[in-house]
Amino acid sequence: MDALQAHIESHRSHHSGWLRAAVLGANDGLISTGSLVLGMATAHASPATILLTGIAGLAAGALSMAAGEYVSVSSQVDAERADARLEAHALREHPEAELDELAEIYVRRGLDPSLARQVAEQLTAHDDLGTHLRDELGIHDLQRARPVQAGLASALAFTSGALPPVLLAWLWPGTGLAVAIVVSTLILLALLGYLAERVAGGRGLRGALRVLSWGALAMGATALIGHLFGVSLA
Template sequence: MSHAHHEVHYSNRTGWLRASVLGANDGILSVASLVIGVAASGAAPSVVLLTGIAGLVSGALSMAAGEYVSVQSQADTEQADLVKEQAELKRNPQFELKELTQIYVERGLTPTLAHEVAVQLTEKNALEAHARDEIGLSETLAAQPIHAAMASALSFTVGAIFPIVAAWLSPAHIAALVVGIVSTLALMISGGLSSYAGGVPLYKGIVRVTIGGILAMLVTAWIGSLFGTHV
């Protein structure tokens, strides 16, 4: 009996994974830093909580807008390359065929086989062949602005919930400490999940996310304690 063979690859996750990891880490770290800084200044618990909520709302919207603009710019560039390549295919198809053949030769095919492959792929879909093998574009890796924006905003919100809930439930005199501990654990989880989704060892994501996060929160707490409630 023959069994269907299906390999799971990680490259098709890069678009949403990048936006999700960036959003979650930013949600945890930026809101935690805000909350810790304000809490360390001696502000009232209501002010600390309001700061966290404001940071969540503004941060999620900012992340969504920024991610959309960034990825849309990439999509515009990709589209411009496709338009240019389509024009070249119409203007000089023989040159484009030779160009595609040479690409396959450089990848290890014999000139005869490379030419045959180039001809068949050109007959099937010339633009798709050139987009994939000459420009490096594919449907899997194509920029998707709306998906990236939604993933970024949602993951930011999920990440920001951890420090906000920690600030809400903890006593005022240890709020900064509790938020720091909870946020550090959340960063470790986020780093581990991103490594797992990306197919790399868990410790890599955990270490690189957590160390930077702890340093950022410590600096923010120090600044908040210096200025006090007069700022």
């Protein structure tokens, strides 16, 4: 038993759900809020206006991410529940056909027919619905949709990404805010991309370059808009 526990592996794919949401939220918060602050700075807005824009962007973005993720994951939950009801009905009405279907799945995965039938019978006796949801439909406990957790995680991730540009807009003492926003945001984006790929099992550099490229493009676009249409809002 000790040897088995020592051999238990932690697979990268087990973290894919929360990693995707965390990286998406933090990158979105950093890029969108940083770009908003940069656009206002290049439009020669007053410090108070720049700060208010950043705070408004943080609040709106965090709530939008939470609502969007909650609605999206809730739709996934509805689909999973509908599939579970359909599968439960099939198991009640056609148990032999469902058993044959399950055995055929195991045959396609490499078991010989007699062993596949035996495995299907034993797993069906243990948990028929759970077995069919997992092996027929690919619905796993590790990947079950959880709307509330997903919404809160997305809001927190967005807020963590949006805070640096907002704090910089609040604390920066004078001129040069636009340059400071660009430099700090690009550094943080590269760091986020690097860490995300490292956690996923990669080397990190490609992830950093990928996020950095898109972030630079977004910030460049908002800086250009601010420069072209900039007026003093003080």
